Amino acid sequence: MHVQFASNATARAVPQGFFACLASETESMGALALPGVVCKKPAGETLFREGETADGVYEVISGMLRICKLLPDGRRQITGFVPAERLIGISLGGTYSYTAETITEVVICCYRRSALDRLMLERPKLTRHLLAAAAQELHVAHEQMLMLGCKDALEKVASFLLLMAGQQGGGIDATEVHLPMDRHDIADYVGLTVETVSRTFTRLKRSKVIALRTANCVEICDWDRLDEMASR
Amino acid sequence: MHVQFASNATARAVPQGFFACLASETESMGALALPGVVCKKPAGETLFREGETADGVYEVISGMLRICKLLPDGRRQITGFVPAERLIGISLGGTYSYTAETITEVVICCYRRSALDRLMLERPKLTRHLLAAAAQELHVAHEQMLMLGCKDALEKVASFLLLMAGQQGGGIDATEVHLPMDRHDIADYVGLTVETVSRTFTRLKRSKVIALRTANCVEICDWDRLDEMASR
DNA sequence: CGTAATCTTGATCTGATTCAAATGTCGTGG
DNA sequence: CCACGACATTTGAATCAGATCAAGATTACG
Numbered sequence: 001m002h003v004q005f006a007s008n009a010t011a012r013a014v015p016q017g018f019f020a021c022l023a024s025e026t027e028s029m030g031a032l033a034l035p036g037v038v039c040k041k042p043a044g045e046t047l048f049r050e051g052e053t054a055d056g057v058y059e060v061i062s063g064m065l066r067i068c069k070l071l072p073d074g075r076r077q078i079t080g081f082v083p084a085e086r087l088i089g090i091s092l093g094g095t096y097s098y099t100a101e102t103i104t105e106v107v108i109c110c111y112r113r114s115a116l117d118r119l120m121l122e123r124p125k126l127t128r129h130l131l132a133a134a135a136q137e138l139h140v141a142h143e144q145m146l147m148l149g150c151k152d153a154l155e156k157v158a159s160f161l162l163l164m165a166g167q168q169g170g171g172i173d174a175t176e177v178h179l180p181m182d183r184h185d186i187a188d189y190v191g192l193t194v195e196t197v198s199r200t201f202t203r204l205k206r207s208k209v210i211a212l213r214t215a216n217c218v219e220i221c222d223w224d225r226l227d228e229m230a231s232r
Numbered sequence: 233m234h235v236q237f238a239s240n241a242t243a244r245a246v247p248q249g250f251f252a253c254l255a256s257e258t259e260s261m262g263a264l265a266l267p268g269v270v271c272k273k274p275a276g277e278t279l280f281r282e283g284e285t286a287d288g289v290y291e292v293i294s295g296m297l298r299i300c301k302l303l304p305d306g307r308r309q310i311t312g313f314v315p316a317e318r319l320i321g322i323s324l325g326g327t328y329s330y331t332a333e334t335i336t337e338v339v340i341c342c343y344r345r346s347a348l349d350r351l352m353l354e355r356p357k358l359t360r361h362l363l364a365a366a367a368q369e370l371h372v373a374h375e376q377m378l379m380l381g382c383k384d385a386l387e388k389v390a391s392f393l394l395l396m397a398g399q400q401g402g403g404i405d406a407t408e409v410h411l412p413m414d415r416h417d418i419a420d421y422v423g424l425t426v427e428t429v430s431r432t433f434t435r436l437k438r439s440k441v442i443a444l445r446t447a448n449c450v451e452i453c454d455w456d457r458l459d460e461m462a463s464r
Numbered sequence: 465c466g467t468a469a470t471c472t473t474g475a476t477c478t479g480a481t482t483c484a485a486a487t488g489t490c491g492t493g494g
Numbered sequence: 495c496c497a498c499g500a501c502a503t504t505t506g507a508a509t510c511a512g513a514t515c516a517a518g519a520t521t522a523c524g
Binding site: 384427431447 | 511512513514520521
């Protein structure tokens with residue numbers, strides 16, 4: 001496969017869904033060369049900022065990023081956490097409409113927007129795959145709006161935990177959920193303050209629905225009640 | 233153009249962006265027949281519900297719809313108001329992830345998912361157009377999350393008014409903004425109660441930033457201050 | 465007109481924020 | 495290994511923005 005590795009890249013993980021989609025196309029296998037560049041970034045780095053010209057689409061291979069938007073006075077909304085196998089940066093306008101920052105060390109694969117644009121015209125399936133990804137993102141965004149607008153603190157935190165548990169894969173009953181982000185990130189995601197998030201965690205702890213191994217490792221003890229608490 | 237008109241259809245408006253995209257494709261103009269069905273719906277009707285199998289994509293020709301999601305206990309989040317020239321129902325999963333209801337009488341054009349799916353493989357530009365629409369929706373969704381999670385009542389209502397003013401087209405300085413939805417809809421959109429929305433309107437009125445011709449016709453008197461109040 | 469709905473206003477209550485301090489965790493260097 | 499400091503998390507007490515409950519005022523409509 002025709003992939004350039006950047007500076008400090010690791011070859012251990014191979015891009016999954018997106019790349020697979022490209023590889024499986026029967027037509028013009030010879031000209032497959034989508035110039036995806038795999039590279040590694042340390043935790044706490046900015047991949048791109050809201051407003052910058054959107055010249056790349058990224059696939060997360062391992063690690064986690066946060067997507068956020070800021071108000072002029074510094075208030076921050078985290079609109080999503082992006083785990084492995086997901087794309088970021090689909091925007092198709094001239095500029096990114098959000099900022100992407102690494103939470104952990106990540107390995108990502110970068111595709112240049114210009115190359116993608118060219119390919120999309122030749123590869124209907126690629127475009128459809130991107131459309132599917134966008135539709136999925138949109139679905140998640142709608143769920144989050146429901147949470148932000150309607151739910152109270154307990155419901156928000158419960159929903160957040162279930163979301164994390166879900167995207168941690170591991171299937172049902174993988175009771176150990178690891179939270180790579182800090183309380184401040186969680187707070188900005190659910191639209192509460194750090195203090196309220198912390199209080200809510202202890203509330204869940206006291207009611208024996210969860211247990212905290214460490215501050216960022218949650219054991220879910222009672223899935224059914226957590227589900228109820230999330231109000232769906 | 234090959235369009236069927238349903239029962240009580242009006243021919244006055246011709247589908248814009250989406251249709252135009254199809255028509256402008258050079259290839260296979262003969263087989264252009266995308267079976268779009270134009271029809272009229274009265275106010276207060278449900279176009280489709282969250283969870284139903286998503287078998288259609290709709291283009292709004294005139295009028296306005298609301299997109300909403302419900303919690304089991306009836307709490308409602310309106311995730312968007314859809315004006316003319318916009319698409320609803322891009323989901324690509326098996327089911328709609330939200331409910332669409334008419335606020336005013338609307339004229340819409342319905343495209344069957346199956347037909348669209350077939351066409352997408354032949355028409356890269358169509359798929360790209362859908363992708364662009366999805367990306368735009370995603371951008372708006374992110375803005376709304378920022379609003380729901382970070383802003384206070386005044387900022388929310390100000391943002392809402394600016395959004396409505398903006399999508400009312402009419403260019404800048406079209407100070408008359410018509411609000412086809414009721415206060416309850418607005419409340420569920422910005423994540424407040426009807427009472428708080430009402431109080432906020434009077435607050436804006438007293439500070440001479442807006443004036444209310446009627447309950448659903450707002451005159452924006454001071455754009456700059458409204459802009460500040462929205463915090464961007 | 466009169467009735468029902470929507471919208472506005474007022475008084476009170478409450479969940480979340482704010483401010484402040486204590487506790488816990490981790491890495492560094494003595 | 496332990497002491498120290500920096501930082502994240504938790505807890506507590508006071509305050510406040512928005513919700514709730516309860517009337518009025520206004521508009522729409524048969």
